[in-house]
Each structure stands twice: as structure tokens, then as C-alpha cells.
Amino acid sequence: MKMRNLLVGLACVLGTQAPLLAAPASPTPDLFALRVGRAETVSQGTIEHAVILIENGKIVTIGQDLEIERGIRVIDRPDWVVTPGFVNCYSRAGMSSSGGSGTQPSVQASTELYPRQPIYGELLAAGVTTLGLYPPGNQIPGQAVVVSTAGDSLESMVVREGAYLKVLMQSNSKSKKTLRDGFGKADKHLEAVTEAREKHEKAKDKYDDELKKWKKYDDEEKAKKKEPVDPGDFLEPEPDDVAGAFLDLREGELNAMFSIRKAGDYLHLIDALDEEQLSWSLRVPLRNDIDLYEVAEKLGADERRVVVEPRLTLMPWTARERNIPAELDRAGARVVFIPNGDDLVNQEKWRHHVGHLVKRGMDPQAALAAMTHEPAVLLGVDETLGSLDVGKEATMLFFDGDPFQASTSLKAVMHAGDFVEEASAQ
Amino acid sequence: MKTMKKQLIGGALGLTLALSFAAPSLALRVDDHEEDAYLAIVGGDIFAGTGEVLRGATLLSKNGKIEEIGYDLLLPDDCETIDAHGMRVYPGLVALSATTRLTQGTFAAGVEIHDFVPHEEHAEICGDCGKSFEEVVPPALDPGEFSTEHLAVDAFRTDFDDSFDPFSGYMVMALGNGITTVQQSSAAVKLKRGDISGVSLSEKTLTSQSWSGSNPAGKADLREKFRLATEYLADYRRWEEAVKSDKELKEPSKKGIDGRILDILQGRTMARFSANDRDDLLGIARLAQQFKFRPVIQGCVEGWTVAEELGRAGAYAIVTPRTRRDRPETTTYAAGSSIENAAILTRAGVQVAVVPANTSIDMGGISGRDLLSLPLEAGFAIRGGMDERSALESITVIPARLLGIDHRVGTLELGKDCDALITDGDLLHYQTFVQYTVVEGKLVYDKQEEVFYSHIRPRPEAVVDPGEEVSDEVEPVEAEETVEEVVEEESDEE
Numbered sequence: 001m002k003m004r005n006l007l008v009g010l011a012c013v014l015g016t017q018a019p020l021l022a023a024p025a026s027p028t029p030d031l032f033a034l035r036v037g038r039a040e041t042v043s044q045g046t047i048e049h050a051v052i053l054i055e056n057g058k059i060v061t062i063g064q065d066l067e068i069e070r071g072i073r074v075i076d077r078p079d080w081v082v083t084p085g086f087v088n089c090y091s092r093a094g095m096s097s098s099g100g101s102g103t104q105p106s107v108q109a110s111t112e113l114y115p116r117q118p119i120y121g122e123l124l125a126a127g128v129t130t131l132g133l134y135p136p137g138n139q140i141p142g143q144a145v146v147v148s149t150a151g152d153s154l155e156s157m158v159v160r161e162g163a164y165l166k167v168l169m170q171s172n173s174k175s176k177k178t179l180r181d182g183f184g185k186a187d188k189h190l191e192a193v194t195e196a197r198e199k200h201e202k203a204k205d206k207y208d209d210e211l212k213k214w215k216k217y218d219d220e221e222k223a224k225k226k227e228p229v230d231p232g233d234f235l236e237p238e239p240d241d242v243a244g245a246f247l248d249l250r251e252g253e254l255n256a257m258f259s260i261r262k263a264g265d266y267l268h269l270i271d272a273l274d275e276e277q278l279s280w281s282l283r284v285p286l287r288n289d290i291d292l293y294e295v296a297e298k299l300g301a302d303e304r305r306v307v308v309e310p311r312l313t314l315m316p317w318t319a320r321e322r323n324i325p326a327e328l329d330r331a332g333a334r335v336v337f338i339p340n341g342d343d344l345v346n347q348e349k350w351r352h353h354v355g356h357l358v359k360r361g362m363d364p365q366a367a368l369a370a371m372t373h374e375p376a377v378l379l380g381v382d383e384t385l386g387s388l389d390v391g392k393e394a395t396m397l398f399f400d401g402d403p404f405q406a407s408t409s410l411k412a413v414m415h416a417g418d419f420v421e422e423a424s425a426q
Numbered sequence: 427m428k429t430m431k432k433q434l435i436g437g438a439l440g441l442t443l444a445l446s447f448a449a450p451s452l453a454l455r456v457d458d459h460e461e462d463a464y465l466a467i468v469g470g471d472i473f474a475g476t477g478e479v480l481r482g483a484t485l486l487s488k489n490g491k492i493e494e495i496g497y498d499l500l501l502p503d504d505c506e507t508i509d510a511h512g513m514r515v516y517p518g519l520v521a522l523s524a525t526t527r528l529t530q531g532t533f534a535a536g537v538e539i540h541d542f543v544p545h546e547e548h549a550e551i552c553g554d555c556g557k558s559f560e561e562v563v564p565p566a567l568d569p570g571e572f573s574t575e576h577l578a579v580d581a582f583r584t585d586f587d588d589s590f591d592p593f594s595g596y597m598v599m600a601l602g603n604g605i606t607t608v609q610q611s612s613a614a615v616k617l618k619r620g621d622i623s624g625v626s627l628s629e630k631t632l633t634s635q636s637w638s639g640s641n642p643a644g645k646a647d648l649r650e651k652f653r654l655a656t657e658y659l660a661d662y663r664r665w666e667e668a669v670k671s672d673k674e675l676k677e678p679s680k681k682g683i684d685g686r687i688l689d690i691l692q693g694r695t696m697a698r699f700s701a702n703d704r705d706d707l708l709g710i711a712r713l714a715q716q717f718k719f720r721p722v723i724q725g726c727v728e729g730w731t732v733a734e735e736l737g738r739a740g741a742y743a744i745v746t747p748r749t750r751r752d753r754p755e756t757t758t759y760a761a762g763s764s765i766e767n768a769a770i771l772t773r774a775g776v777q778v779a780v781v782p783a784n785t786s787i788d789m790g791g792i793s794g795r796d797l798l799s800l801p802l803e804a805g806f807a808i809r810g811g812m813d814e815r816s817a818l819e820s821i822t823v824i825p826a827r828l829l830g831i832d833h834r835v836g837t838l839e840l841g842k843d844c845d846a847l848i849t850d851g852d853l854l855h856y857q858t859f860v861q862y863t864v865v866e867g868k869l870v871y872d873k874q875e876e877v878f879y880s881h882i883r884p885r886p887e888a889v890v891d892p893g894e895e896v897s898d899e900v901e902p903v904e905a906e907e908t909v910e911e912v913v914e915e916e917s918d919e920e
Contacts, residue, residue: 171588171589271623
């Protein structure tokens, strides 16, 4: 995998310089060990004096003060804190923001993806190693794609297609009807399949009968009558876009992300989903006076994944601040953070904004998970990304302290075992 | 009938009575072993809204319906209770023509503060509910029947079921001012907090008709429509009889008949007129008497001048007692507004509903005239001579009748929805606060727990039992010796 050559440290993090596409200045060997002050693994908590063994871009071993075999190259950074690369699961970075309205669940956001845009390199430098890019538009605009910001071609960028189906859900008849209609279409398709199968079986039976008769005929009769035609094997009719997507949702092959605007929408969503079983997450823009806390317990009971910005909101009608992400976390919901905005500045300040919520009472482990593991699960890429574990891709960030401290800076970014920042590489 | 059917289905599934009103999809999902939910409002003076007052009585709700009202009730073990000693209990108020912000939209109504998600604009509120009015409204009963219960249907879904915001702050404010049911556009909506099931109670019970002195042609038109519709109905009844003996007879044609007028004459809906002038009111009263329907007159400012006539027509009036209108100097007869309007109309037999001058919830502008001043508005009617019982009815059961939901709300009677207010005084007095609001047997508002009024005149202490000795001395706390010692030391010093 090619790497990006980034200019020195902070200047780059601040986005003053666009990164250049070039070969890595100092490639890491196939097998090497990292010795760092602390590893925030997300999946197994904090490991002090961590040693991480990396082979062919993957983590082979991770543990505290492990002995390193002689001969293995060691990169020693006792002051550094390492975390998994940040995953922003809800973005339009590098894409235009125009979108229509309608139900087009088969649209893939990847069709809009243009690699080699400076923004992806800038995001990588800011520590955002993975993006979930969604298609724009109202109602059901299509499916999101997972990309690696380190790639420079479609093949190297796209990690996973069809990460989630984006659905705008509001409290009105139209939204609920869209959803009910979708499942209705899926039902109709299944009925049509059953019907077609029955029809085919009948045709098959008829053919068998006629064939028997045909065989009994003598040549003269055969010449008079038509030879029966074999209807062939049963071909299941293909579902249309909508029915197909909703069938996928039902069968768990596709996850849904429902965007709602207020707590009430959630109840309407549950009502509209009725008894349908599907895997879904919730996206709620944290408006200043959002009332999401009203359903925090319900979201917690369901362990629902909720995509929010790291933001303090106000208790409606008052100037009292509420830390809704922290409340959701305490209630048992899975908080997934996205930056406050899709621009570079907000993505760069992402961890500071999250740090602000940590300062105001949010559990720091949950906060870090909300930027790494939880979005990776949401995107369906947690097999390889989102935590520092054996077998996972060695995509990680190196800080010179607690990542949630404002004074801490990002020293280096590693993608699949390769440093993508020259100054800190060796 | 539909209601009954639904209840039977509900019963078969082992569901509770209250749940049978919920949308079927929701009802089915509920655990079959759901236990009965009880709530008791204990020891308050219950003003049932029917004229009865039970001092220091208890009201018991079971699954959202009033199970019992009386004294020395045996309360179930798991019964939630609200102590209403020294307080009053009233039926929840019914607010006519409330604005939509109450049950829909967000806190910051219409203002997009956060613009992160592109292209997600607020979609228009009302789509199509899929059912026509005829489909959901049962056949008419005799027009002129006193109760309009037959207008309501429980087993249907309206747009409000799909757009109701159960966490709206405006709704909480309305609950805090005693309003538990509102009319929104054409539907009656129960202000359920935290629940979206079964919020629509009825739909389209009123159809607007125009009758105005400034439009004589319109008056003639309307009269003609009523005449044609009446003739059609007479023809239809004759045909119904005749067809029994002669099967070949053709059904009379509906051509040229206004369906809305037919609905009015057959009691499916009520005709609402906006009228204030004496002459218009007289015209409407006579039209109603001629064609035998009960008119609903919104405004009715000069109604007091022709009250007898309106009473004879069996009219409903929706009035705003604080309205002011001068008598034109050119007139020689009584005209203009009167503070006695509501009182005079009531005495003449008109059923008077009261609405405030502004039926939105208004945080700016003239406060005290918006929807939240509903009980105050009725208080003004009392100032004009209306009796207190009628004033209470004007914001409870009479608007409920107009919306066709008086079999469920408007009074505290057995079997009706348990929508009750607990106040610290006379509901229609300006000083009174609603302390608790209960909707369908659930406590949905507690003054001390909400930001709106908790800081104004905190809740009065519970009435002290006269048998109990009250002492000024600080009672020593047994468990905490240090406190005891400190108290003793202090008293020693004194």
C-alpha cells in the first residue's frame, strides 16, 4: 500500500499545508515492534508500557512490557500514547452536497467518490483514518461506503460498500409511509416469488403429463401435434430496488441508519417499524434544545447505537447545559461520535470537542470508543478496524499525551503498519 | 360499534381496556401479562364537571379509565397515589382551535439551529392517511340527539397519530395549565406525554359554513342547498319505504346535493358558522330551526341580544368573554359586545364553549390572552354572571361535545378517560395553579418538577391532621447523635 508523505508535525495537523502524494521516506520493515508509554486499546482497556508487534500491517501481539526477540526492529517511543485510528462514520468529505428526494435504496455513495482529493490526505493527517461516506438527499437516498483516507485509488480507498442504508425519518405520515411501503413492497415481492414458483410447478407438471402422452404417440400423431416445451428450471424473479433493499434489511444483510430530529421521532420510528426485525442505528443532530434525553432510557435498554456530535446542549426553555452523549452512555446506549462539522477544522478539533464532554462527566473510555470501535461496528468494519487487538489492522494514532487534553498533539499516524508522517517515522 | 369490536379483540388477547384504544400494531406488541395500572387521587374535593362536588373524596383510575369515585375506597396494593388533600380535582380542559405547534414540531418551532445534515428539511406535516372520512365515520344517528358521541371513532388513524410530538414543551405548558385535549385543525387530540398511541380521538366533526349579511347571494345559496338536501332526504325515506313493495323503484339521485350539507342534516358533522352580528345570528338560528340542525356559532359577540332565538335553535356558541365590540352609533337596538354574553346565552339554553382571544401558545406579544389563559377566560364569563358550573362546562364537556368526544372526556364519570387536574384552589380563579395533571391515568405534569411555574408560590403543605400535636421544637434525630447533641447544646444556651 502506498503512503502519503506528510510535512512536519503540527503545521500539517493545522492544515496549513496540503499533503503530497509520494513514496514513504522511510518504510517500516515487514516485522517490527512498537514500544510506547501507553496503549488505549478500546477493546481491552488501557495497557501501560505497551509493546505492539506488527507484521505485514497487522497487529500480531499486544501486551504490557513484552519481551522483544532479538533481531526485531524496535521503535521506541516511551512518551507516546497510542490509540486506534479515528473512524468518522457519517461524512460527505470530498463530495458535493446536492441531493434530491425520493426512495432510491440501491444508490451507492461510492459512485460519487473521487480519490486523490487533498481533503482525504488532510483528514488522515488529522487522525481520521476511516470515513463512512453517505449519499445525500431526503427520505431514502441510498447506501454509505466505507473508505480509507490513506488510499489513493478507488481500489485502495473503498473498504466496504453498502455499510448502511440512510433513511430520513420524521414524525409525519410521509416518512412512516415510506418505511411501511418499503416493507410492503418486500412482502409483495415474496408473494410474487411464491406465485411464480407455483405457476412454474404447475407448468412443470403439465409438461411432464404432456411428455408422457407425447412419448406414447406414434410418428404420425407426433407430426400432427406440437412437441411439449420444457419450462426449464425455476428462475426466481429479481426484486426491484426498493423491495431488494428492504429484503436485505430484514435478512440482516444491510443495516439502516435512521436520521431523526427529536425524541418524538424515535417513538414514531418504533411505531413504523412495527414488528420488523432489523439492525439499525440512530442519527440525531444535537440541536441546542434537543429533547433526546426523553428517550435515553429506551435507547439504553436497546443498547442502540446513536450517532451524535460531541456537543453540550441546553435543557429546553433554560440555559442549563446538558451532556446528552454522557447521559446516553450512562443509560447503556452506544454513543458514536462524529465531528461537529464536515469541514477540516471540525474534524481536526474532533478529539478536543469530545474531550470537552469528557471534562463534563463522560466516561473517557466510552468517549474514545465512540470515535473508534463503535463507528467501526456501525460500519461493519470492526473485524479489522477500531481497536488495538491481535489480528486487527495496525492503523493507529500516536499522541504525546492524553488525546483528550487540549495541549496534547498528534505526533504520528500509522496506516496498516506504515507511518504516514515522515518526521516521526523512525 | 367499531370501538366495541376493538375492545372485544383486545379482551381476547388478554390486553387491558385502555390498550384496546391504542393502535393495533402497538397493542399487539405489549406483553400479554401486562398488569393493570392503578392511580388514585386521594382526598381532594372532586368537581366532577356534572354539577356534583364530592368533598374529600378519592378518584381511582384503572388502566386510564375512571374506575371509581367515592369515599373509603379499597385501593389495590400497587396503586400509585397522588395526595390531593386540601386541593381540588377537576376534569381536564378541552381547548378548541388550538394551533398545531402544541402537538407537532420541535421546541424551536421552525427554526433550524443546526444545519449539519444536508437536505433534511421539515417535510410538510400532513400527508395522506389513506382513509376517506366516509370510511371511518359510522352511519348517522338521528340528528338533534343531544350527545354527539356518535361522531367519534376510536379505531382510526389520522395524520396526528403519525406526527404527534409526545415531548413537545408547548404541550407540557398546556398540560400545566390544565389542558388535556385540544382541537388541532379538524381533529381532537389527546395530549399524551411520552406516548404516541391513540392520540387522535375524533376527526372532522365540524364543517365550516358561511352566513354573512355582506353576502346575500351566499345566504340564498346555502338556504337552497339545505332545501335540496332536505328534499333529497325526504325522497330517500319515501323510497326506502316504497322499495320494500316495489323492488324496481330507483333510488333518488344524489345529483346536485351538497354532500357536506347532507352530513350536517344526517348528524355526521355539525355546521360551524363564524358570525357576530345580530342579524346574521338571527338568520342562522332561523335556518337551523327550519332545517332542523344544531348550529355551532363561533364568535357570537352579539348573541346576548338574540339569545332566546339561539336557544330555541339549540345552538352551540363558541365565545370569547373578553372580546370588546362597540355598539354602532347608528343602531337603535341593543348591539355590540357584553360581558354578560356567555351568561345570557347559557340562561337561554345555548350551550356555550369558551376560547381565549388567541388560541396559540404565545411567548411574546400580549401574554395572558393566549391558549394558556383558558380557565381565566371562563373566569371572565363568571364575572359576567355565568354560573360556575356552566363556566366549567364551557371549557370541558361542551367543547368535548363539539368534537364528538364527550363520551370519553369533559367530565369525571365512571368509565370515562381519567383526565384530571389537581389544583390548589378554584380552577377559574386567577390565583390558582394546576399542581398535577393526569392524562389517561398517568401523571404527566407536576408543577414542582417542571421549569415553568415551580418557582411561583410553591405547593402548599399538606393539611395537618387536627388530632396531631404541632410543636415548634426541633425533634431530635435518633440515628445521628451528633445532630442531637448540637440541638441540645443550642437549646441549653438559650
